Amino acid sequence: MRKDNSTNAINEKYLHNICALNVAIDTIGSRWIAQIVYSISKGFNRFYLLNEELPNISEQVLSRKLNRLEAQNILNKDVLPNTIPIGIQYTLTSKGEDLIPILKSLCEWEKSHG
Amino acid sequence: MRKDNSTNAINEKYLHNICALNVAIDTIGSRWIAQIVYSISKGFNRFYLLNEELPNISEQVLSRKLNRLEAQNILNKDVLPNTIPIGIQYTLTSKGEDLIPILKSLCEWEKSHG
DNA sequence: TTTTCGGCTCACAATTTTGTTAGTTATTGT
DNA sequence: ACAATAACTAACAAAATTGTGAGCCGAAAA
16 A cells, blocks of 8 residues: 655655656556557557557556556546447547657657667 | 566566567656756756755665666766866766657646646 | 765665456356 | 356565665865
């Protein structure tokens, strides 16, 4: 469980107050997150599709990451009608869409400075 | 110490192989890193200046982060002549400079989706 | 002579993130 | 009756990151 008064948590808040940049980094900087967002933008918009695209991620971890992205308003989670068992579709919100070009420039940045 | 054959390490390599994006995220996604790069770009280019700008970071942690940024070729570390005690100046490499506009767009992204 | 300064490094502890194993739900195909 | 499927969740263990407290160096100022 997260401790509210650890130095770790205090420093996190401190950085968030300095600049929105640090909020953004905390949003996209943890494992799998950028890759999941990018995979969804390419059309892998179902739980099982993401699981097939990224075989190394466990279902537990994928679930946690998807929940977090939804809470951060980067993903929408919609129930598909007429699916048995019930199907869930993930789509990018406008916040998520706006992130894609930034992820692309990060990718180019890395590739051009090898 | 880092374990080479933990699932954690294997997944890190796996993601790095999928896309350079994931390498970039691992470079800039840990605590203090983006803020330090940004502070240096604003002219806080000495150890003690960074320490004053970011009073919540300990010297230990600052030192570790600076070493990592130097190893990743984002910072140059230069000894200043005629300084007593010896003075070290940090400057951005071209890789570091190229990162700044991306950090700015991340900041704007966060601010515009509050 | 003791303190100060810039710029660190060491060993260790606290906290957080990441990953594992097993189990759930409801429905339908075999 | 039993396995399969999509989409999870809970409890836990392993690993990594982050932070702490102390100490080091050489020179110069008090």
